[in-house]
């Protein structure tokens with residue numbers, strides 16, 4: 284058993300919950316990194332459809348979102364020839380490994396997981412499905428099934444990677460060295476603020492620009508963005524730091540001179556919000572144009588999307604079977620070989 288792939292590359296596994304189309308926050312926090320990492324790693328990109336039990340009353344939405352996510356991935360340049368697209372529930376070994384691994388994860392570690400705790404509080408008075416409480420265990424299995432070395436994710440996912448490392452260590456120590464201890468890797472922009480200035484761009488807060496928003500929608504969303512609330516006139520000196528419009532300029536406008544000039548004039552009260560926002564909308568649309576083009580190409584050829592998902596499932600299944608054979612061997616589960 285080699286711990287590397289056939290081509291000698293280390294492996295990546297990362298994933299996303301299928302809740303709908305992806306936005307700029309997904310891009311800056313994750314996708315941008317994933318596209319780059321494809322060159323040096325064997326990448327497994329997972330659509331975690333077991334991880335959306337909060338949509339149990341709207342399964343149709345989950346089904347639709349799986350396709351939206353796959354389209355967005357192809358649109359940003361994830362390459363199904365090089366990388367492996369995985370719909371989680373098509374690989375039953377995810378469920379199987381989850382059950383074995385849950386033997387080796389202390390309940391207290393799950394209860395103390397800060398990301399899970401915060402998400403459980405978001406349920407408020409609504410009841411929490413058991414599957415929601417145990418999703419981090421499933422995520423541990425997602426990462427360990429392909430025996431991944433690296434997990435590029437948003438900052439909020441790091442506690443789950445800690446659990447994964449702990450489970451891998453315990454399993455390897457008690458049985459056999461089956462699993463690498465995976466590392467997390469956080470992107471250039473761990474968390475992108477929302478259009479409204481809230482800490483996070485998110486669908487549920489309705490403060491996002493989507494990768495598939497048409498230019499007119501982007502213009503309109505940028506026009507109504509939150510800026511510096513202390514600034515009443517264009518001639519008032521303004522705050523650049525923490526101002527979402529400038530945060531987006533920093534992330535998405537490649538014309539550094541333009542950005543520096545705008546910041547300088549903003550601080551001096553020598554530019555209006557309108558100009559700063561117009562230039563941002565132009566930069567965002569220029570960034571999104573090639574993504575829109577590729578998305579339109581695939582949307583008109585859904586057969587290609589289907590093929591990406593089908594071949595990904597085949598390849599992921601093979602790796603999954605290899606790992607499960609190693610796990611059974613390590614646990615000495617060859618019951619029927621005995622007599």
Ligand code: TRP
Nearest residue numbers: 296297298299300331422425436
């Ligand atoms: N929980 C992750 C999120 O909400 C998605 C995810 C599922 C994931 N399985 C994963 C991330 C495995 C990394 C590795 O974004």
